[in-house]
Amino acid sequence: MNLHIKGGRVIDPASGRDAVGDVFISDGKMVEALKGNAEKTIDARGLVVCPGFIDLAARLREPGGEYKATLESEMDAAVSGGVTSLACPPDTDPPLDEPGLVDMLRRRAKALARARVYPVGALTLKLKGENLTEMSLLAEAGCVAFSQANVPLADNQVLWRALQYAATFGFPVWLHAEDASLARGGVAHDGEVATRLGLPGIPPFAETIAICVILELVRATRARVHLCRLSTAGGVELVRAAKREGLPVSCDVGIHHVHLSDMDLGYFDSNCRLVPPLRSQRDRDALARGLAEGVVDCACSDHTPVDEDGKHLPFAEAEPGATGLELLLPLTLKWGAAAKLPLAVTLARITSDPARILGVASGRLAPGAPGDVAVFDPAAALRVVPEALNSQGKNTPFIGYELAGRVRYTVVAGNVVYEG
Amino acid sequence: MQRNPQLNANGELQHLLSIEGLPRELLLQILDTAESFVGVTEREVKKVPLLRGKSVFNLFFEPSTRTRTTFEIAAKRLSADVINLNIALSSQSKGESLLDTVANLSAMHADIFVVRHNSSGAPFLIARHVKPHEHVVNAGDGRHAHPTQGLLDLFTIRHYKKDFTRLTVAIVGDVLHSRVARSLIHGLTTLGAPEVRVIGPQTLLPAGVESLGVRVFHDMRSGLKDCDVVVMLRLQNERMRGALLPSAQEFFKNYGLTLDKLSVAKPEAIVMHPGPMNRGVEIDSSVADGPHSVILPQVTFGIAVRMAVMSIVAGN
Numbered sequence: 001m002n003l004h005i006k007g008g009r010v011i012d013p014a015s016g017r018d019a020v021g022d023v024f025i026s027d028g029k030m031v032e033a034l035k036g037n038a039e040k041t042i043d044a045r046g047l048v049v050c051p052g053f054i055d056l057a058a059r060l061r062e063p064g065g066e067y068k069a070t071l072e073s074e075m076d077a078a079v080s081g082g083v084t085s086l087a088c089p090p091d092t093d094p095p096l097d098e099p100g101l102v103d104m105l106r107r108r109a110k111a112l113a114r115a116r117v118y119p120v121g122a123l124t125l126k127l128k129g130e131n132l133t134e135m136s137l138l139a140e141a142g143c144v145a146f147s148q149a150n151v152p153l154a155d156n157q158v159l160w161r162a163l164q165y166a167a168t169f170g171f172p173v174w175l176h177a178e179d180a181s182l183a184r185g186g187v188a189h190d191g192e193v194a195t196r197l198g199l200p201g202i203p204p205f206a207e208t209i210a211i212c213v214i215l216e217l218v219r220a221t222r223a224r225v226h227l228c229r230l231s232t233a234g235g236v237e238l239v240r241a242a243k244r245e246g247l248p249v250s251c252d253v254g255i256h257h258v259h260l261s262d263m264d265l266g267y268f269d270s271n272c273r274l275v276p277p278l279r280s281q282r283d284r285d286a287l288a289r290g291l292a293e294g295v296v297d298c299a300c301s302d303h304t305p306v307d308e309d310g311k312h313l314p315f316a317e318a319e320p321g322a323t324g325l326e327l328l329l330p331l332t333l334k335w336g337a338a339a340k341l342p343l344a345v346t347l348a349r350i351t352s353d354p355a356r357i358l359g360v361a362s363g364r365l366a367p368g369a370p371g372d373v374a375v376f377d378p379a380a381a382l383r384v385v386p387e388a389l390n391s392q393g394k395n396t397p398f399i400g401y402e403l404a405g406r407v408r409y410t411v412v413a414g415n416v417v418y419e420g
Numbered sequence: 421m422q423r424n425p426q427l428n429a430n431g432e433l434q435h436l437l438s439i440e441g442l443p444r445e446l447l448l449q450i451l452d453t454a455e456s457f458v459g460v461t462e463r464e465v466k467k468v469p470l471l472r473g474k475s476v477f478n479l480f481f482e483p484s485t486r487t488r489t490t491f492e493i494a495a496k497r498l499s500a501d502v503i504n505l506n507i508a509l510s511s512q513s514k515g516e517s518l519l520d521t522v523a524n525l526s527a528m529h530a531d532i533f534v535v536r537h538n539s540s541g542a543p544f545l546i547a548r549h550v551k552p553h554e555h556v557v558n559a560g561d562g563r564h565a566h567p568t569q570g571l572l573d574l575f576t577i578r579h580y581k582k583d584f585t586r587l588t589v590a591i592v593g594d595v596l597h598s599r600v601a602r603s604l605i606h607g608l609t610t611l612g613a614p615e616v617r618v619i620g621p622q623t624l625l626p627a628g629v630e631s632l633g634v635r636v637f638h639d640m641r642s643g644l645k646d647c648d649v650v651v652m653l654r655l656q657n658e659r660m661r662g663a664l665l666p667s668a669q670e671f672f673k674n675y676g677l678t679l680d681k682l683s684v685a686k687p688e689a690i691v692m693h694p695g696p697m698n699r700g701v702e703i704d705s706s707v708a709d710g711p712h713s714v715i716l717p718q719v720t721f722g723i724a725v726r727m728a729v730m731s732i733v734a735g736n
Contacts, residue, residue, distance in 0.1 A: 195626035197540055198563030199562075199564075201626070267425055268544050312517070315541045316562070
């Protein structure tokens with residue numbers, strides 16, 4: 001299959017290319033030029049053509065959460081948002097802690113032939129923080145990294161052993177940095193808003209203390225650690241120092257956290273119940289700046305579809321999380337515009353940068369790279385209403401917002417999987 | 421930011437969910453209306469027909485005797501029909517969701533829901549889902565708000581001190597867990613009290629409490645100095661767990677209100693307590709039963725204030 005994407009503004013963050021031109025895909029891979037005729041041509045005039053987006057955290061809710069979302073609905077959501085590769089955290093039910101489950105998930109995803117799915121395996125059995133999973137076997141089944149998702153790992157000895165073991169085989173470990181005891185019972189940033197609303201707080205040092213512990217263990221084990229969903233200004237500074245020191249660490253931020261703060265909780269808006277909690281405006285600004293500087297390596301949607309029943313509850317009892325796959329592009333564009341970044345730098349944070357962390361060849365348009373492309377209209381308005389979302393999760397703090405940036409075509413391995 | 425969810429399009433009180441965000445005029449309207457009901461509660465025939473034919477559902481998801489009873493008395497004195505539901509013992513334990521419970525009661529034609537819930541914000545959720553003619557009155561939600569208690573505290577202070585704009589008020593004890601404290605602080609700052617203090621150990625004061633417009637004291641004597649009003653908060657026994665406090669005895673030593681500590685306040689200072697009191701924990705009996713105490717009048721005024729709130733929301 002030969003695909004010709006014609007006349008768009010081609011942006012390849014990895015190479016710095018940003019010019020009007022053509023993109024060719026043959027046999028599922030990027031090529032310099034087509035041999036023979038194109039079987040399909042996309043007219044991309046007036047549109048941006050860039051590598052398909054890579055999302056390091058999208059919950060597909062399978063297995064175990066099919067009443068909240070299914071692989072079908074969420075893969076539709078992914079490609080309609082231009083996301084061509086996604087990593088899914090292991091906090092399914094049961095968790096992704098044995099090779100059979102991982103294998104089944106990959107087969108199901110593959111059969112749907114939409115976005116590429118990269119499972120993240122559980123670091124400990126049942127995510128209980130007690131015993132290690134069979135990391136080598138899980139890696140063989142397709143796990144790209146190991147993680148506790150948002151489930152706290154309270155036992156530092158287990159964490160130490162897990163990092164030692166993962167480092168032995170060079171497996172990356174993705175950790176959500178939150179001290180379990182300091183966060184216990186909390187549902188919101190411990191600050192003025194939580195005080196006013198009478199919500200139990202999670203102090204910012206629940207994150208920074210956990211990062212300090214993790215960094216010490218990285219020094220000891222040299223494990224490759226990716227810190228997931230930073231939420232505090234202090235966390236950004238710790239990662240900056242760790243990188244300067246040359247530690248093998250990287251980090252990401254949930255796209256909600258570069259736009260929102262605890263002020264957005266308003267009158268107990270349960271759509272703003274997120275993990276980690278939305279923090280102060282100062283933290284939000286530090287995250288947005290860190291992402292611009294590259295201290296924060298990439299942005300992700302932290303896509304978490306929750307059904308209505310899970311959100312129609314008092315704030316503290318509501319299930320945390322927000323839908324995000326379809327908003328990743330417009331929210332990243334909004335951040336990039338506010339930070340006055342060139343479009344290529346903005347897009348790097350959801351293409352080439354996450355590709356580097358995931359260790360995959362996609363995320364760029366160089367010949368030989370996988371033929372994954374997003375074609376979008378950066379100016380087209382997107383009104384965020386539940387009916388506009390393909391995801392089964394309609395829960396987002398951005399309901400009612402008018403955002404800019406609509407995906408027109410999504411291409412995976414040279415096949416047009418979405419046209420909007 | 422959404423419109424204040426307790427006001428209707430005309431800025432009138434549709435629900436009473438929190439004192440925060442209510443304009444001064446509205447607070448004064450409630451207090452003045454309550455004033456007119458104080459007479460009613462002292463009459464031989466203690467009823468007015470303002471809510472005749474209306475149904476008030478007392479929805480208590482958390483146990484309460486005093487607040488539920490005063491709401492019931494207030495509704496009956498307004499001639500409403502009162503239905504008490506002790507949800508803690510019924511549908512919730514069968515797994516019915518909060519909104520399903522409310523929808524079912526709504527189908528039984530309620531006019532006013534009086535709601536107490538252990539989760540902050542629950543009455544806001546209910547208010548967003550009731551029918552336009554139904555009203556929600558918050559009778560205490562988690563640590564967030566207890567607006568009718570706050571209003572009766574304001575009523576009591578006004579009754580004894582007349583003018584808010586010269587007062588120094590100290591609120592003592594477990595502010596962290598107290599919805600009473602939050603509601604009273606918002607009320608006092610809205611009505612122009614120049615100095616509101618909170619007194620307690622760091623473990624019982626929430627993060628950034630100064631942002632509510634209060635001065636923080638950790639020492640009881642400096643905090644009580646020259647106060648016109650002292651509000652003692654209830655300290656629950658469970659605070660001794662979870663490393664918030666070592667013991668009730670030690671709390672009493674530092675923050676229990678005794679005649680000796682009270683002597684640094686103004687001589688005509690009044691002492692309030694939302695009840696139920698723990699004698700010998702946050703307050704000494706000599707103070708609770710002494711000449712400064714207005715704790716029992718608070719309870720009496722609470723009925724008039726709740727009558728005022730229910731008659732006002734039902735009229736809007």
